[in-house]
Amino acid sequence: MDSALSALLASVNGAAPPDDAAIRRHLDSLTKPQGSLGVLETLAFRLARLYGDPTPSLRRRAVLVFASDHGVSRRAVSAYPREVTAQMCHNFARGGAAVCAIARAVDARVVVVDVGVDAELNRAGAIVHRKIRRGTADMMVGPAMSLDDARKAVLVGAALAKELAPGLDVFALGEMGIGNTSSAAALTCLLADAQPNHVTGRGTGVDDCGLQHKRAVVAAAVRRVREAHGARASEPLVALTETGGFEIAAIAGAILGAAAVRRIAVIDGFISTAGALLAVRMQPAAADWIFASHRSTEPGHALQLSALQMSPLFDFELRLGEGTGALLALPTLEAASSLLREMATFESAGVSQSDRRV
Amino acid sequence: MDSALSALLASVNGAAPPDDAAIRRHLDSLTKPQGSLGVLETLAFRLARLYGDPTPSLRRRAVLVFASDHGVSRRAVSAYPREVTAQMCHNFARGGAAVCAIARAVDARVVVVDVGVDAELNRAGAIVHRKIRRGTADMMVGPAMSLDDARKAVLVGAALAKELAPGLDVFALGEMGIGNTSSAAALTCLLADAQPNHVTGRGTGVDDCGLQHKRAVVAAAVRRVREAHGARASEPLVALTETGGFEIAAIAGAILGAAAVRRIAVIDGFISTAGALLAVRMQPAAADWIFASHRSTEPGHALQLSALQMSPLFDFELRLGEGTGALLALPTLEAASSLLREMATFESAGVSQSDRRV
Numbered sequence: 001m002d003s004a005l006s007a008l009l010a011s012v013n014g015a016a017p018p019d020d021a022a023i024r025r026h027l028d029s030l031t032k033p034q035g036s037l038g039v040l041e042t043l044a045f046r047l048a049r050l051y052g053d054p055t056p057s058l059r060r061r062a063v064l065v066f067a068s069d070h071g072v073s074r075r076a077v078s079a080y081p082r083e084v085t086a087q088m089c090h091n092f093a094r095g096g097a098a099v100c101a102i103a104r105a106v107d108a109r110v111v112v113v114d115v116g117v118d119a120e121l122n123r124a125g126a127i128v129h130r131k132i133r134r135g136t137a138d139m140m141v142g143p144a145m146s147l148d149d150a151r152k153a154v155l156v157g158a159a160l161a162k163e164l165a166p167g168l169d170v171f172a173l174g175e176m177g178i179g180n181t182s183s184a185a186a187l188t189c190l191l192a193d194a195q196p197n198h199v200t201g202r203g204t205g206v207d208d209c210g211l212q213h214k215r216a217v218v219a220a221a222v223r224r225v226r227e228a229h230g231a232r233a234s235e236p237l238v239a240l241t242e243t244g245g246f247e248i249a250a251i252a253g254a255i256l257g258a259a260a261v262r263r264i265a266v267i268d269g270f271i272s273t274a275g276a277l278l279a280v281r282m283q284p285a286a287a288d289w290i291f292a293s294h295r296s297t298e299p300g301h302a303l304q305l306s307a308l309q310m311s312p313l314f315d316f317e318l319r320l321g322e323g324t325g326a327l328l329a330l331p332t333l334e335a336a337s338s339l340l341r342e343m344a345t346f347e348s349a350g351v352s353q354s355d356r357r358v
Numbered sequence: 359m360d361s362a363l364s365a366l367l368a369s370v371n372g373a374a375p376p377d378d379a380a381i382r383r384h385l386d387s388l389t390k391p392q393g394s395l396g397v398l399e400t401l402a403f404r405l406a407r408l409y410g411d412p413t414p415s416l417r418r419r420a421v422l423v424f425a426s427d428h429g430v431s432r433r434a435v436s437a438y439p440r441e442v443t444a445q446m447c448h449n450f451a452r453g454g455a456a457v458c459a460i461a462r463a464v465d466a467r468v469v470v471v472d473v474g475v476d477a478e479l480n481r482a483g484a485i486v487h488r489k490i491r492r493g494t495a496d497m498m499v500g501p502a503m504s505l506d507d508a509r510k511a512v513l514v515g516a517a518l519a520k521e522l523a524p525g526l527d528v529f530a531l532g533e534m535g536i537g538n539t540s541s542a543a544a545l546t547c548l549l550a551d552a553q554p555n556h557v558t559g560r561g562t563g564v565d566d567c568g569l570q571h572k573r574a575v576v577a578a579a580v581r582r583v584r585e586a587h588g589a590r591a592s593e594p595l596v597a598l599t600e601t602g603g604f605e606i607a608a609i610a611g612a613i614l615g616a617a618a619v620r621r622i623a624v625i626d627g628f629i630s631t632a633g634a635l636l637a638v639r640m641q642p643a644a645a646d647w648i649f650a651s652h653r654s655t656e657p658g659h660a661l662q663l664s665a666l667q668m669s670p671l672f673d674f675e676l677r678l679g680e681g682t683g684a685l686l687a688l689p690t691l692e693a694a695s696s697l698l699r700e701m702a703t704f705e706s707a708g709v710s711q712s713d714r715r716v
Binding site: 036037038079081090101318332342344353 | 689700
């Protein structure tokens with residue numbers, strides 16, 4: 001394995017050995033019945049452990065939107081034409097996309113990153129240019145990318161996360177890429193040993209015929225990779241190289257880079273979670289730093305979350321991507337951390353404890 | 359019926375007859391696949407209808423925390439002693455409670471309202487003083503309050519909502535009151551024709567014996583009211599008068615007052631939702647203006663939501679009250695409204711539509 005990637009993977013560790021009992025004691029001393037804030041308390045506990053800080057803050061937040069094109073999008077697997085990837089990047093940069101509106105609503109920055117869009121994007125706008133190549137190759141007939149490019153894309157995501165980390169407490173991870181539910185479906189099949197029909201959904205909204213065609217394309221790609229590599233088809237770099245895409249690789253990299261500098265990553269829907277699965281297959285310790293936000297309507301998403309043994313916070317029937325669902329989880333994570341930072345204890349507030357009857 | 363209360367109820371109307379097709383057209387013109395934001399789109403549509411505004415904003419928000427004591431709390435139905443109601447009000451005023459921490463995390467004001475606390479609360483603090491009486495009477499042996507006080511408590515909530523409405527876009531509704539899950543359980547039984555065992559839970563955390571005792575208390579109160587009033591026991595003012603409490607009445611009033619001036623109310627857990635059920639039984643048109651936030655672990659909460667035909671946005675296993683869960687829904691509502699306000703259209707952004715294959 002390439003030495004820069006090996007070094008990245010070696011730099012990721014799980015939560016530091018913390019004083020779990022002290023965190024629990026603090027949570028239980030706060031002015032509320034013990035456990036009465038349910039999932040919020042679980043989140044608060046987890047955040048305190050990860051940040052090694054009894055009073056963590058998640059106020060400084062951003063969504064990274066990695067964009068790339070896919071060779072397979074020339075096979076009519078999407079309801080939208082290929083040029084929409086570039087058009088939407090400009091829409092992100094101008095603040096007109098759903099992810100931009102939601103980011104403002106939850107007070108997060110939007111960082112758009114071109115890792116493989118098949119166009120020369122406007123260099124005046126607010127787009128971070130890290131293009132590996134103008135789109136991947138068609139996974140149906142051969143590898144989507146070279147091994148070298150696969151590593152590069154992972155390292156680009158990691159480097160960006162590390163670069164931004166000093167000013168951020170938490171990363172939400174989104175994407176844009178016409179055709180990327182097909183690549184993510186094939187990648188998920190390989191990484192999680194799943195059947196194409198179980199993980200291939202309608203994406204942005206193909207009709208019944210479109211879905212049948214898309215399933216056939218994903219199945220053909222998965223068959224080709226399994227025939228070419230046998231048992232090695234489930235190895236993360238093999239699977240990534242064969243199916244793509246650059247944005248999925250960069251998401252995995254951003255998770256690893258964030259984890260290396262002890263920041264959490266909040267994942268979004270099917271594509272973002274494919275990136276999480278890739279990251280965890282490369283380095284299992286990365287799982288500690290990943291928070292699931294929502295369960296999408298894309299059928300493979302529940303399967304991915306189950307493979308990761310992660311439970312989402314909510315199900316709003318989202319299927320847009322861009323990081324929209326991940327953003328919606330940020331206020332809840334901040335609320336959880338604020339309990340530890342801001343609540344009074346029974347003692348400090350002079351509130352009577354339970355089990356003292358009048 | 360008292361004329362002030364009749365006037366309040368008459369002033370509540372459902373959503374104005376809007377141009378639904380125009381709202382739908384606008385939503386479908388935005389740069390996202392149609393319907394891809396699932397529940398967010400449903401919320402956006404509903405908000406635009408209610409506010410009669412194609413680009414509503416929910417930025418100015420507050421949680422009203424109505425506090426009161428209950429006669430039934432002298433029967434050891436809670437894990438906490440009665441004086442905790444007053445102690446927690448001072449904790450709210452000093453910003454040390456969970457609702458305060460979460461309100462800061464989601465950028466909402468906290469307004470604490472004494473409608474019946476059995477103590478003279480600190481008048482220097484940030485507490486709104488609207489005390490009807492120092493606690494209700496014991497619902498097991500007789501009416502919790504007089505009919506006159508019941509009306510007063512509803513009108514106090516309504517008046518406060520109207521007073522605050524010019525500076526607010528949305529109200530979250532919470533409460534504090536040791537013993538109030540018992541009152542809310544009895545009230546819910548009467549309003550929704552339910553069995554005490556189905557709606558009486560552990561509240562702040564009574565043990566198995568405590569739960570058995572609490573169920574017996576609620577069942578006795580419900581039996582007494584049904585014997586005294588027959589079919590009239592399910593009438594909202596009868597049920598309220600018999601079971602209490604003042605904070606539940608005030609929550610119902612706040613919903614009605616907010617609806618009268620065309621503002622939405624976001625309800626929280628079991629107590630807050632008992633207030634919603636009361637409001638809707640008094641004026642069915644109020645239902646349009648109520649948004650459910652979460653489903654709590656209190657077993658009667660799902661029953662209440664079902665009686666209201668409302669679906670919660672999430673389930674975080676909360677059972678604290680105070681308005682904590684309602685607050686967590688506010689960023690999602692603001693995100694939904696921001697789609698309408700801030701997203702570009704396919705045309706304005708120059709993004710290609712679906713069904714044009716390359």
